[in-house]
Amino acid sequence: MAEETTLSKDHWLSIGEIARRAGVASSALRFYEDQGLITSRRTAGNQRQYLRSTLRRIAFIQAAQRVGLALSEIRAALDSLPDDRTPTRSDWSRLSKSWRSRLDERIAELERLRDDLDGCIGCGCLSLQRCNLYNKNDRLAERGPGARILNVGIPSEL
Known part of the structure; x- marks a missing residue:
């Protein structure tokens, strides 16, 4: 991620903070990361940290799972999001509209x-x-x- 080096520490949340805010277990976050659905960075103490924008990705993953999408479909949808910026409301709307059928x-x-x-x-x-x-x-x-x-x-x- 190119933007990662220019972000302040306020943009990063620990795995515990992300888990609490998203309402998921830390093990779910590690699983999502293993599946290529989200990414993290490691601190000097080897602890995972996630961008605050990861909360939106987790909400998207949960909604997609409720609809019945397979993890491979969710990954493909997330891969269609821009890498050079935080996804906008329009980006998320485009993805959710594709679920209508x-x-x-x-x-x-x-x-x-x-x-x-x-x-x-x-x-x-x-x-x-x-x-x-x-x-x-x-x-x-x-x-x-x-x-x-x-x-x-x-x-x-x-």
């Missing part, structure tokens, strides 16, 4: 789960192998492993 998909998935789950609970079998409603004669096994109905919805031929 992902959020819409997630909402639809959750609604499908909510609407179909009561049918399974009401029937009581809770078994896709014996379920006469959604999987008569275990027909979904032919389509591969996993929760086929949850992943793609109820096939029209069932």
